[in-house]
Amino acid sequence: MTVETAAPETRPFEADVAKLLHLMVHSVYSDKDVFFRELISNAADACEKLRFEALSDASLMPGEAPFRIDVTLDPEAKQLTIEDNGIGMSEADLSEALGTIARSGTKAFMERVAGSKEAEGSHFIGQFGVGFYSAFMVADEVEVVTRRAGSDQAWRWRSDGLGTYTIQPVDVAEAPARGTRVTLHLKDDAATYADAYTAESTIKSQSGHVPVPIWLKEKPDAEPRQIADGAALWMRPKSELKPEDYTDFYRSFAGQYDEPALTLHYRAEGLHEYSVLAFVPESKPFDLFDPDRAGRLKLYVRRVFITDEAEILPRYLRFVRGLVDSADLPLNVSREMIQESPALAAIKKGVTNRVLSELEKLADKEPERYLKIWDTFGPVLKEGLYEDYGRRAALLSLARFKTTGSGSEWRSLKDYVANLKEGQDAIYYAVGTDLDRLLASPQLEGFRARGIDVLLLPDHVDSFWVTGGIEYEGKPFRSVTQGLADLGKIKLTEGEADSADVSDEVGGFIAFAKTVLGDSVSDVRASERLRESAVCLVAPDTGMDRQLERLLASAGRAPAPSKPVLEINPRHELVERLSRLSESETSLREDAAHLLFDEARIADGEAPLDPRGFSARLARVLTRAAG
Numbered sequence: 001m002t003v004e005t006a007a008p009e010t011r012p013f014e015a016d017v018a019k020l021l022h023l024m025v026h027s028v029y030s031d032k033d034v035f036f037r038e039l040i041s042n043a044a045d046a047c048e049k050l051r052f053e054a055l056s057d058a059s060l061m062p063g064e065a066p067f068r069i070d071v072t073l074d075p076e077a078k079q080l081t082i083e084d085n086g087i088g089m090s091e092a093d094l095s096e097a098l099g100t101i102a103r104s105g106t107k108a109f110m111e112r113v114a115g116s117k118e119a120e121g122s123h124f125i126g127q128f129g130v131g132f133y134s135a136f137m138v139a140d141e142v143e144v145v146t147r148r149a150g151s152d153q154a155w156r157w158r159s160d161g162l163g164t165y166t167i168q169p170v171d172v173a174e175a176p177a178r179g180t181r182v183t184l185h186l187k188d189d190a191a192t193y194a195d196a197y198t199a200e201s202t203i204k205s206q207s208g209h210v211p212v213p214i215w216l217k218e219k220p221d222a223e224p225r226q227i228a229d230g231a232a233l234w235m236r237p238k239s240e241l242k243p244e245d246y247t248d249f250y251r252s253f254a255g256q257y258d259e260p261a262l263t264l265h266y267r268a269e270g271l272h273e274y275s276v277l278a279f280v281p282e283s284k285p286f287d288l289f290d291p292d293r294a295g296r297l298k299l300y301v302r303r304v305f306i307t308d309e310a311e312i313l314p315r316y317l318r319f320v321r322g323l324v325d326s327a328d329l330p331l332n333v334s335r336e337m338i339q340e341s342p343a344l345a346a347i348k349k350g351v352t353n354r355v356l357s358e359l360e361k362l363a364d365k366e367p368e369r370y371l372k373i374w375d376t377f378g379p380v381l382k383e384g385l386y387e388d389y390g391r392r393a394a395l396l397s398l399a400r401f402k403t404t405g406s407g408s409e410w411r412s413l414k415d416y417v418a419n420l421k422e423g424q425d426a427i428y429y430a431v432g433t434d435l436d437r438l439l440a441s442p443q444l445e446g447f448r449a450r451g452i453d454v455l456l457l458p459d460h461v462d463s464f465w466v467t468g469g470i471e472y473e474g475k476p477f478r479s480v481t482q483g484l485a486d487l488g489k490i491k492l493t494e495g496e497a498d499s500a501d502v503s504d505e506v507g508g509f510i511a512f513a514k515t516v517l518g519d520s521v522s523d524v525r526a527s528e529r530l531r532e533s534a535v536c537l538v539a540p541d542t543g544m545d546r547q548l549e550r551l552l553a554s555a556g557r558a559p560a561p562s563k564p565v566l567e568i569n570p571r572h573e574l575v576e577r578l579s580r581l582s583e584s585e586t587s588l589r590e591d592a593a594h595l596l597f598d599e600a601r602i603a604d605g606e607a608p609l610d611p612r613g614f615s616a617r618l619a620r621v622l623t624r625a626a627g
C-alpha cells in the first residue's frame with residue numbers, strides 16, 4: 001500500500017477531549033480570537049523545542065533554515081493556515097498530543113467553563129492548556145499535516161471535532177519540509193478571520209512578541225510579508241519599550257488576559273550576566289493553590305528556550321510569570337545538569353531577592369498598587385514565612401494584615417509595632433477561617449477593652465508560619481487563644497471596669513464546673529480576657545494554638561489533641577447568678593456547667609461535645625425558665 005492510498009484510520013477522542021470539544025464547538029463565547037494566539041503560541045513553542053533539541057543533534061536542522069511562522073489566508077475558500085518549521089510531530093506524538101489531554105486540570109477546566117459567565121469562558125482556555133482545541137470554536141474542520149524534524153514520514157490528522165479524528169500517512173511532498181501546518185476550515189460566522197485586516201490586527205495584538213517571526217500571506221498566491229519580527233523583547237533596552245509593549249508581551253507569553261500589576265525588566269551584570277523580564281499578574285490564576293502548581297519563570301540561554309522547570313523562584317512566588325535569559329549557562333548541557341549549575345543557583349538567589357525588593361519598593365512608593373497585589377497574592381507570599389527562613393525579615397515587612405482596629409484597611413507590622421500599648425510586649429493574633437468569625441470571637445474582648453490591636457489571620461497558611469517562634473523587631477507573636485494572655489499588665493481604656501477579684505462564690509462555681517467537666521477540659525479558670533461573653537476556650541499554657549491543632553487534625557497529622565481550658569468571665573451576670581445558686585440545685589448547676597462549655601465550643605466553630613446531652617440539658621433549663 002502506498003502512502004497515497006492508505007485509508008485514514010478513524011480513532012475516537014479520549015472521553016475528556018470529546019467533552020471539551022463539545023464545549024468548544026458549541027462555544028457561545030464572544031471572544032473567539034484566542035484560537036489565533038493558542039495556535040501561534042504552539043507554533044512558536046515547536047520552534048523553540050527544535051532549537052533546543054538541535055543543540056545536541058545538529059542533524060535535525062540541516063541548512064539552518066531560520067525559524068518562522070507563516071499564516072496564509074484564503075478568504076474565498078474561508079480557510080486559514082498556520083505553518084511553522086519547528087519540531088513537528090510523529091504519528092505517536094500526533095495521537096498523544098491531539099487525541100488526549102495530558103494536563104490534569106482539564107476536568108476542573110470544564111467545570112469552570114460550564115459554570116462560567118459568557119465573558120469569562122475564553123479566559124480559561126489559555127490557562128488550562130487546552131489551546132489547540134480552541135480551533136474548533138471557529139472551524140468546523142481542522143487539518144494538521146506534520147513532519148517531525150529528521151523524519152522521512154509525514155502525517156495528516158483531521159477532525160470535525162465531533163467525537164473522532166483520523167490519522168493517515170501523507171506523501172512528504174504534501175507536508176512542510178519540517179514542522180506543522182494547521183489548516184482551519186472556518187465556520188460561516190468566523191469567516192472574517194480569513195480577512196487580512198482582522199487576521200493581521202488580531203495576530204499583532206495577541207502574538208506580536210512571540211520569539212519567532214510571523215509572516216502573513218493575504219491570499220494563497222500573494223507575497224508573504226513580515227508582520228512580527230520575532231525579536232526578543234527582553235533583550236531590548238527599557239528606554240525603547242512602552243507599557244503597551246510589555247502588556248502585549250505578557251499576555252502572549254503568559255497566556256493571560258489581564259494587565260501586569262508589576263513589571264520587572266532588568267539586566268544583571270557582574271559575575272553572572274542575565275536578563276530578567278518578569279510580571280506579577282493582576283488576577284489570581286485558578287490553580288494558585290494546586291499543590292502541583294510550580295513556578296512559571298522560564299529559563300532561556302542566549303535566547304534559546306531551555307526549560308520552564310528550573311524552579312528559579314521559590315514556590316511562594318509561583319504567581320510571578322516571565323523569563324530569565326542567561327548569558328553564561330552552557331547551552332549544550334542537559335536540563336538536569338543545568339539544575340545543578342552554580343550559575344543557576346546565583347540566578348535563583350538574585351532574581352528572588354530582586355522580586356522581593358521590587359515589591360518592597362512598590363509598597364513604599366505606591367502603597368495602593370502594592371495593596372492590590374497583597375490582596376491577591378498575600379496568602380501565597382505568607383508561605384515564605386515558614387518556607388524561607390533566610391528571607392523571613394523581608395517577607396514580614398511585605399506582609400499586611402487586617403486587624404481588630406483597622407476596619408477594611410491593611411496594616412503593616414511596622415505600623416503595628418509603632419502603636420503598641422504601654423506594657424504590651426507581644427504581637428497578638430487570632431487565627432481562624434474567616435474574618436467575620438474572627439471578629440466575633442470572645443477571646444478578643446479583653447484586648448478590645450485595652451485598645452490592643454489584634455492581627456486577624458484568616459488564611460490556611462497562617463496557622464503554620466505564626467507558630468514557628470517568629471518575631472518582628474524583637475516582639476514575639478502570641479495567639480489570643482493560647483495560655484494566659486498576660487493582659488493584666490496593660491491598662492484598660494477609659495470607661496472599662498477593672499477586673500474585680502474573683503469572689504468566693506464565683507470561685508466555688510468554677511471549682512464545681514471543673515469537677516463536672518472532668519476530662520473534657522484541662523482546666524477551668526476565671527478569665528482576664530472576657531468582657532461581654534460568659535465563657536471561651538483557650539489552649540493550655542504550653543499547648544498548641546487551637547486553630548493549628550484543628551488543621552493538623554483534619555489533615556490526620558495531629559498529635560493527641562490537647563484538652564482546652566474553659567475560661568469563665570467572673571464579672572458576667574449569668575456567672576454571678578449561677579454562683580449564687582444553692583448547693584441543693586446541683587442538677588441545674590451541672591447542666592449550666594455543661595451548657596457553658598458547649599457554648600464556648602460553638603463560639604469556636606465546633607459542635608457540642610455530646611449533641612444529645614446538649615439538647616436534653618437545654619430543654620431542661622428552658623422548661624424550668626418557662627416555669
Ligand SMILES: Nc1ncnc2c1ncn2[C@@H]1O[C@H](COP(=O)(O)OP(=O)(O)OP(=O)(O)O)[C@@H](O)[C@H]1O
Nearest residue numbers: 042043046088089097098128129130131132133180
Ligand atoms: N505546531 C505544533 N507543532 C508541534 N507540536 C504541536 C503543535 N501544536 C500542538 N502541538 C502538540 O500538541 C500539544 C497540545 O497542544 P495544546 O495547545 O492543546 O496544549 P499545550 O500547548 O501543551 O499547552 P498550553 O496551551 O498550556 O501551552 C502540545 O503540547 C504539542 O505537543
